Amino acid sequence: MTDEPLLAVRGLEKHYPITEGILNRRAGTVRAVDGIDFSVRRGETLGLVGESGCGKSTAAGSLVRLEDPTGGEVIFNGGGRAGETRNADGTHPNDVTRFDRRELKAFRRDVQLILQDPSSSFDPRMTVGESLAEPLRVHGMSDRDRRRAIGEDLLERVGLSADEYDRYPHEFSGGQKQRIALARSLVLNPELIIADEPVSALDMSIQAEILSLIRELQAAFDLSVLFISHDMSVVREVCDRVAVMYLGEIVEVGPVERLFDEPKHPYTEALLSSIPTPDPRKSVGGIALDGAVPSPSDPPSGCRFHTRCHRVIKPADVDVDRSNWRGLLNLRDGIESGDVDVERVRENLDTAAGGNGSVEDEAVKRRLRADFDVDEALRSAEAERTLGRALDRVVDGDPEAAAGILAEAFTTPCERTAPDRTEHADGHESACLLHTRGEAETGADVGSGLATEPTQIGRDRPTDRAGTAGRSDPENRGEGDGDGGEGRAGGADGGDRRGS
Amino acid sequence: MGTQRSDRFDEVEWDEISRSRWFEPSRNTLGVVLCTLPIAVLGFYDWQVLGERTATFAFVGTEWDLGGIDYLFGFTLVLFAFYLVAPLYQNPRMTRYYWRQFKRNRPAVVSLGWLGVVFVGGLFGPLVMSAPEQSVLTGYQPPVFLSIDAAYVDAQTCVGDVVSGRCQGTWQHPLGTTQGGKDVLASIIYGMTISMQIAFITTTIVAAIGVSVGTVSAYAGGWVDETLMRLVDVVLSFPTLLMFLLILYIYGAGLGMFILIFSLFAWGGTARYVRSKSLSVSEAEYVMAGRLSGANTTQVVRRHVVPNTASSIITQLTLLVPGFLLAEAQLAFLGLGDSEVPSWGQLISAGQSDLSFAPWIVLAPGFVLFLTILAFNFLGDALLDALNPEAEAETE
């Protein structure tokens, strides 16, 4: 046995064209999955995690060719295909994306998908037995009794009884249906199972049952599992390795303990800190992420996470502290995208002041600073001057000029350079400029954002919120910042549809 | 179990199985083919061997003749038996479930009973009863328990007694007779056959075209979809009645033409419905699961999409039938129907001039027609609720 992985995904891409008009002119591209690499070894469970809209379900759909991927290769070495080498023209004989009909049909026996919603994954007009045995029929097993025997045997293996073969889906509870779905995914004796949020529609007490059943079956039949989930605690429970996805890209991959104990990528860090722990004495941590996930049709340049990152890199020549830096970048983005509407702000202030139409420019500027969590006076005089000039332009109604001024003075390397993967330890890789530039270790004030803003909730826990004045806390501002009218909407909607 | 086969999923030799494939029609399809063959053979024999005037079953000595519509009717009955009744019998659990849902709706159960009477009457009535015959001598006989003034029916022609100047009805003609002396009850029962023929044949044609066009449109997408849907628009906006009248005036038209024309222009709504339903079904996870198991599009459509859309268009079709029955009756009433055919409409039409003194000629078939149409409507509503296990499962 070589140590080739069972499944190797290289640069997998799935782009959806956005068309408009009667001629279906191509107006843009939704980069739902944009070049991801990972591999699943024999017998292991790899977790693929991310928020909704990050493209993890699309990735699953493309790699089993429910939808044809638009790029990359998916090399599947199971089902007697082991040990193949590349062809002379560089293509791989085991590349799923190049399989013809016949090969694809054989491939279907080796890889199965478990879907999220057990209530809709069975044809309501077929008995669960028929549904369960349907793959056998599709693959040419014409012997009705044999199909039945296999189906009944499988029902018993997943903890149901054989006489349930003739029942209909509506007669089962969600957990039971998910058991049957597991049985169906096994019926062709696959080597790899892709489980797409298999327990997120289930109750807590049922979740645990299904998870342990998955593990039992995995051990009994030597299965590899690609486990897709948004629930980090479940992932920690079942996976051997984890890949974290953000906006169509994998930002970090590593063994589960390492990744949970020492997350390297700021996004992983934020994601982990958001999980509510079942310990009432601990607070929900919470590195707050500003803004919503940007639209995959117009992903940010450089590192895609830079628009929300709490550790976004600050050039050495700008001397402001972390929260101001984040605020300045958000303000710049807001002005660039036209999200900051000075007239509205003025009107709003005016109404609040009684509506006599005499709102001073200074008040508007103060309001903008407060909105974006920029201090009344920045530490660095130079930065303060630049900001002052830009705000003047904004209130004068010339946002382009303001954006220009800000863009010139305040830029982060994160938006210019797309980070490469850095290997931290065996198999633990992340894609973040902090690591490629070696700044994580040297520190400066890069990591301080975390330490200085431990935000917590819960009343028994001492807190910290009393100190942070009023309402303009960065984490409290939520998805508002930085995401603009259309862009934001498209992002959320498109993402939700495509994603998990 | 056996020596060469194993009943455990992980011990299946797929390489052998996938190679040894053969066409596997379902039992029901086999049934349809086996039952259609004799009908087709008989039809061919009737058409090619026997002369126009010879009755089909002359060789066994009866006068019973079959026309084109009868063959079609036979074929649709076979289809209904194997694709509607047989599955219900084969899946008793589902049938029981549907029945439990269905029987909550009392009017619908009564309606089903009435339609059962019409169906049985229409199917077997003509076999056990002789056709109503003209007999001028017994015209205008009143129904039993009613009477008619002797001015219309005198003592000689009255089958029953004449009491104080009125002819009394008899059990010989329970619903009376028409002007020409045809028995109204027998006419109604013969009319049941016509109604059933209209119901079954139109339903089959509409369902066949509607489901095919809808499914193809949903699955092909692109310009095929576009073209078919524009065709549906045309069909929906087509003045069917005018078309029928035109054909009627130019060529003359019988019941067959009526059924053909009206059902050929009635599938638009069904097709559109099937298309949208197919699109939503094809998004369902079980369809995805089917595709993932390796099934090709045809298999997925046949196994999942069509059954799931078909059961929901049953309601729509049930509600379509009353329209045809009414249309037939209306045309007949206006004298535009097929006078060869003993339909309810013809009967009503025949009695319209006698309404003032012999109302039963119109009222009896009118009432039967009304009940039948009402029954179809009740049935449609009840089926809509009963045939929807998904909605039920959600509430549980």
Place this chain on the structure above:
Amino acid sequence: MTDDASPLLAVEGLTTTFDTDDGQLVAVDGIEFTVEAGETVCLVGESGSGKTVATESITRIVDSPGSVEGSVRFGGRDLLSMSEPERRAIRGYEIAHVFQNPQDALNHCYTVGWQVVEALQVHEDVADETARSRAIDLLDRVGLANASTLFDDYPHELSGGQKQRVMIAMALIGDPDLLIADEPTTALDVTVQAQILRLLDDLRREFDMGILLVTHDLGVVAAVADRVVVMYAGKVMERGSVLDVFERPAHPYTRGLLDCLPGVGGTEGGIPGTLPDPLDPPDGCRFAARCAYAEDACRTGEQPAEIKTDPGHHASCIHYRPDRDESVLEDAGREPTGSDRGADELPNDGVSTDD
């Protein structure tokens, strides 16, 4: 715990019954709990445990075939016995609801701001201009940046988290004393969930609001709750402070739930079995059929009366009766007894409709 003083919300013997085609469905069966001003009480349970119906019964917004009995005292007034107009004045004003799906709660035909203004004007007779500025303030208050821009956006232009913030803003209109939040974060991503929970907590503190939070997520409970009410099949199994319930869970059901948490109990199989049929609940303790510690006494009579295990900590389990030895419950990992299904048997009653 100030059990004696009149609490903000006191629910007693609340029973909600629905008439269905198949008989009477008792969704909530005589539950009891209180919410104090300024505290967060979490109502926890699996789907079908009746927790949502319970919150809807408080302001009587249950669907029409349902009937609500018992007593719900809110600030000293009995909500159930007052007239519908009186209740309407309280509902959405003094008691506000936030629901699970912000998508469905906003009307897609109107701008966000318009909807907030409308909700405002339903309760108060204010001029359009004032209403507008108040609405913007509210949107601002729930942490929506650019509230004045967002005012004129349509719901579809907002992300899920933003919509939930709008819903919370609308709930704040009447400066409510009690906020009932039904799974407010279930439809949201985990990072957004943390933001919303934090917002709710800030608001609670700022307005000294009581919050009744319905959730199935014990992680959320641990993060925000002061007190917890654990429901199962329409009954309260256990209630107490969050520390008591998490650190000294009394009822076997609560213990089972906590063991199901990933990373805590080692997920050895969850709780076998399914919820009992609500149309025909079993005798005795509702949880007996799935309980590893059930005895014959658990399967007869009514649900056991609540027994105080600690101050302010109650459990409905016979093992806590004075004449019994509660230490049987410490016997961890014990196999189910008697006629109960084993952990490896099939969980297979429940929703079968076949009879």
